[in-house]
Amino acid sequence: MENSNNVEKLHTDLMTVNMGPQHPATHGVLRVEIKTDSEIVAEATPYLGYLHRCMEKHCEHLDYRGVIPFVDRMDYLAAMNMELGYSMAVEKMLGTEVPERAEYIRVIVSELQRIASHLMFFGTYAIDLGAFTPFLYAFQDREEILRLFEELSGARLLYNYFWIGGVWNDINDDQLRRIAQFCDKMEENVKKYHDLVGMNKIFRDRTANVGVISEEMAYQYGASGPVLRGSGIDWDLRKKRPYSIYEKFDFNTVVGKGEMGTLGDCWDRYYVRVFEIFESIKILRQALEGIEEGPVMGKVPKIIKVPEGEIYLRTECPRGELGYHLVSDGGKTPYRLKVKSSCFTHTSMLGELGKGQMIADFVATIGSIDIVLGEVDR
Amino acid sequence: MxxxxxxxxxxxxxxxxxxxxxxxxxxxxxxxxxxxxxxxxxxxxxxxxxxxxxxxxxxxxxxxxxxxxxxxxxxxxxxxxxxxxxxxxxxxxxxxxxxxxxxxxxxxxxxxxxxxxxxxxxxxxxxxxxxxxxxxxxxxxxxxxxxxxxxxxxxxMEVNPAHKINQGDFDFMAKAKLDAQNPKLISGSWAGHVSPELSDALKRKMESLEK
Missing domain, CATH: 3.30.460.80 (NADH:ubiquinone oxidoreductase Nqo5 subunit)
Known part of the structure; x- marks a missing residue:
C-alpha cells in the first residue's frame, strides 16, 4: 500500500527538446521546439528564418532579368520550376510571346526537374525512416537529369536557364534522344522502387495512418500540390488552370485513395509523389513527339520596363503551388515581388499535425510534407 | 467577376x-x-x-x-x-x-x-x-x-563590416560602363556602393554623352 501511494506522489513534467536546426530529419535548417511527454509530442512549434536572405528586398533593387538567379535559390531542388513562374509573370505583363519551341523546352525541362525533385523526396524520405539504399538508387537516376541540365545551362543546381521571352540555350537532337531513353529506363526503375520501398511492410507500418491531413484541414491551411492531392482532392493547376502549353498534353492527376490506411496519411503523400513521376514521363513523351524546329527566344526589349500594374500568377511546382505577386510602378525594377511559397504554408501545419504523435512518427510527418527550407525562408 | x-x-x-x-x-x-x-x-x-x-x-x-x-x-x-x-x-x-x-x-x-x-x-x-x-x-x-x-x-556584432565588403565586385559594373561605348546598354545593381572616383567619372561620362 505504501509503495503505490509514493508512486502517485511522483511528479512528472513535460520536457522541452529542440529538434534542429542541425538535424538530419528536418531537411535543412528548421528548428522545431517540441514539448515531449516521454516519447509523445505534446506540443510542436516550428521556428523559421535560419536561411532568411530577404530575397524579396533584393529583388526590389535588381532589374527584371537579374531577379532570375535569385528565384533559383529559393527551392534549390526545383530551380527550373521556380524560374518558370517568374518569367511567365513578367512575360504576361509585357505581352511577350514565347516561341513554340521554347514553350516545349520549358515543359520538358520542368517535368524533368519534377522527376528529379520527387526522386530526391523518395531517397530522403526512406533515409528519414531508416532505409539507406533507396537514397543511392534515387541519386543514380537524378544524376542523369542533372548531367543533362549541366549540358543545357552550364550548372547542376542553380541554372538561370529560363530567360524572359524564352530559354537561354537550344536543346539538340542528341539530348532529346537521351531524354526519350531516360523515360523508358525511369519507368522501369520507378516500378521497382515502389515495390521495394512503398510496398515494404516496415515502410507501410511507419507511414500508414500517420500524420493524417483531412480535406477540411488541407483547405484551412491552404495546402497545395502533393499534400493537397494526398488528402484526396483532385486539384492540379496544370489541369485546372492550364498555363504554358499544358493543355496540349494528356495526363492524369494522381490523387491519394487511402489504400494503406486513412485518406491523407503519409503513405498517400508518398504515393502521389511517386506516381506523379509516371505522369511526368507521359508528358515528356508527348512533348518529345510534338517539339519542332524554331527559335527559342522571343522579342524582348533590351531594357525591360514592365507597365504599371500588378499580377498574381501561380504554377504547379513539385512541392505545391508557387505564386508570384508582382507589383510594378513602371520602372526598371519590380516595386514589390511577393512569393507565395507552398513550403511556408505547409510548415504552418506542423504544429497541429505534431500534437499527440510519437517523435518517430513526427519525423515521418515532416519528411512526407517535403519542405525545402530555402523556399520557406526565402 | x-x-x-x-x-x-x-x-x-x-x-x-x-x-x-x-x-x-x-x-x-x-x-x-x-x-x-x-x-x-x-x-x-x-x-x-x-x-x-x-x-x-x-x-x-x-x-x-x-x-x-x-x-x-x-x-x-x-x-x-x-x-x-x-x-x-x-x-x-x-x-x-x-x-x-x-x-x-x-x-x-x-x-x-x-x-x-x-x-x-x-x-x-x-x-x-x-x-x-x-x-x-x-x-x-x-x-x-x-x-x-x-x-x-x-x-x-557589426552588421555589414567594411572588411567583408568586396569593393571590386561593386566597381566591376561601373568599370564596364566606363569602358562601354554606350553605357546605357549595361545594366546592373549596386549603384550605391561604387567607389566615389569611379562614380564621379561615370557621372561626367553620362553628362558628356547627353550633350
Whole structure:
C-alpha cells in the first residue's frame, strides 16, 4: 500500500527538446521546439528564418532579368520550376510571346526537374525512416537529369536557364534522344522502387495512418500540390488552370485513395509523389513527339520596363503551388515581388499535425510534407 | 467577376465600401474598408457563389503615404482567384499600422500575418501569436518598408563590416560602363556602393554623352 501511494506522489513534467536546426530529419535548417511527454509530442512549434536572405528586398533593387538567379535559390531542388513562374509573370505583363519551341523546352525541362525533385523526396524520405539504399538508387537516376541540365545551362543546381521571352540555350537532337531513353529506363526503375520501398511492410507500418491531413484541414491551411492531392482532392493547376502549353498534353492527376490506411496519411503523400513521376514521363513523351524546329527566344526589349500594374500568377511546382505577386510602378525594377511559397504554408501545419504523435512518427510527418527550407525562408 | 464580387460584398456586408477598377494589364483587384475586412472574408468564404475556401497569401506593399495589405484568395471548388486589398494610412517611420486579423477565417493566415508583421510592420489585432517569424525576435525595423535602413550593430556584432565588403565586385559594373561605348546598354545593381572616383567619372561620362 505504501509503495503505490509514493508512486502517485511522483511528479512528472513535460520536457522541452529542440529538434534542429542541425538535424538530419528536418531537411535543412528548421528548428522545431517540441514539448515531449516521454516519447509523445505534446506540443510542436516550428521556428523559421535560419536561411532568411530577404530575397524579396533584393529583388526590389535588381532589374527584371537579374531577379532570375535569385528565384533559383529559393527551392534549390526545383530551380527550373521556380524560374518558370517568374518569367511567365513578367512575360504576361509585357505581352511577350514565347516561341513554340521554347514553350516545349520549358515543359520538358520542368517535368524533368519534377522527376528529379520527387526522386530526391523518395531517397530522403526512406533515409528519414531508416532505409539507406533507396537514397543511392534515387541519386543514380537524378544524376542523369542533372548531367543533362549541366549540358543545357552550364550548372547542376542553380541554372538561370529560363530567360524572359524564352530559354537561354537550344536543346539538340542528341539530348532529346537521351531524354526519350531516360523515360523508358525511369519507368522501369520507378516500378521497382515502389515495390521495394512503398510496398515494404516496415515502410507501410511507419507511414500508414500517420500524420493524417483531412480535406477540411488541407483547405484551412491552404495546402497545395502533393499534400493537397494526398488528402484526396483532385486539384492540379496544370489541369485546372492550364498555363504554358499544358493543355496540349494528356495526363492524369494522381490523387491519394487511402489504400494503406486513412485518406491523407503519409503513405498517400508518398504515393502521389511517386506516381506523379509516371505522369511526368507521359508528358515528356508527348512533348518529345510534338517539339519542332524554331527559335527559342522571343522579342524582348533590351531594357525591360514592365507597365504599371500588378499580377498574381501561380504554377504547379513539385512541392505545391508557387505564386508570384508582382507589383510594378513602371520602372526598371519590380516595386514589390511577393512569393507565395507552398513550403511556408505547409510548415504552418506542423504544429497541429505534431500534437499527440510519437517523435518517430513526427519525423515521418515532416519528411512526407517535403519542405525545402530555402523556399520557406526565402 | 470583380463587378459581381463588389455587388455581392456591398449587399452582404454593410459599409464595407467595396470597389474595383478596370486594368489594362495584369490582374484587377477589389478594395474594401479596413474596418470590415473580417466580415468581408467570412462572407467571401461562406458564399455559395464564390466559395473562397483558401487563403493563399497575406502580403503588403509600402507606398509613400499608406501601406496596402493584400489578401489573395482562391477557390479550389469554383476555380477562382481574387486580390483583396485594404489601405492603411501610415503614421511615420517604423510606426505600426493596425488591421484586424483573419485567423478565425482561415488558419493559414497565422503564419502569413506573422510574416507581414515581421516584414512590413502591420499589426494584426486578435492574432493569437503576434511574433516575428523570419527575422530574429530582437531585430529592429521592418525590412520591406522603403525607408528601411539596416541597423549598424546587432547583439554586439557589426552588421555589414567594411572588411567583408568586396569593393571590386561593386566597381566591376561601373568599370564596364566606363569602358562601354554606350553605357546605357549595361545594366546592373549596386549603384550605391561604387567607389566615389569611379562614380564621379561615370557621372561626367553620362553628362558628356547627353550633350
Amino acid at each position: 470583380h463587378k459581381e464580387i463588389v455587388e455581392f460584398l456591398n449587399k452582404e456586408v454593410a459599409g464595407c465600401g467595396a470597389s474595383t477598377t478596370e486594368v489594362e494589364v495584369g490582374d484587377a483587384s477589389v478594395v474594401v474598408n479596413a474596418e470590415s475586412i473580417k466580415p468581408v472574408c467570412f462572407a467571401l468564404r461562406d458564399s455559395s457563389e464564390f466559395q473562397f475556401n483558401v487563403l493563399q497569401v497575406v502580403s503588403g506593399v509600402d507606398y509613400e503615404d499608406r501601406i496596402e495589405v493584400h489578401y489573395i484568395l482562391a477557390s479550389f471548388t469554383k476555380n477562382l482567384e481574387l486580390i483583396l486589398k485594404v489601405k492603411l494610412p501610415k503614421a511615420g517611420k517604423d510606426e505600426m499600422v493596425k488591421v484586424e486579423s483573419v485567423c478565425d477565417v482561415w488558419k493559414s493566415a497565422d503564419f502569413q500575418e506573422r510574416e507581414t508583421y515581421d516584414m512590413l510592420g502591420v499589426e494584426f489585432i486578435g492574432h493569437p501569436d503576434m511574433r516575428r517569424i523570419l527575422c530574429p525576435e530582437d531585430w529592429e525595423g521592418f525590412p520591406l518598408r522603403k525607408d528601411y535602413v539596416v541597423q549598424e550593430v546587432y547583439q554586439g
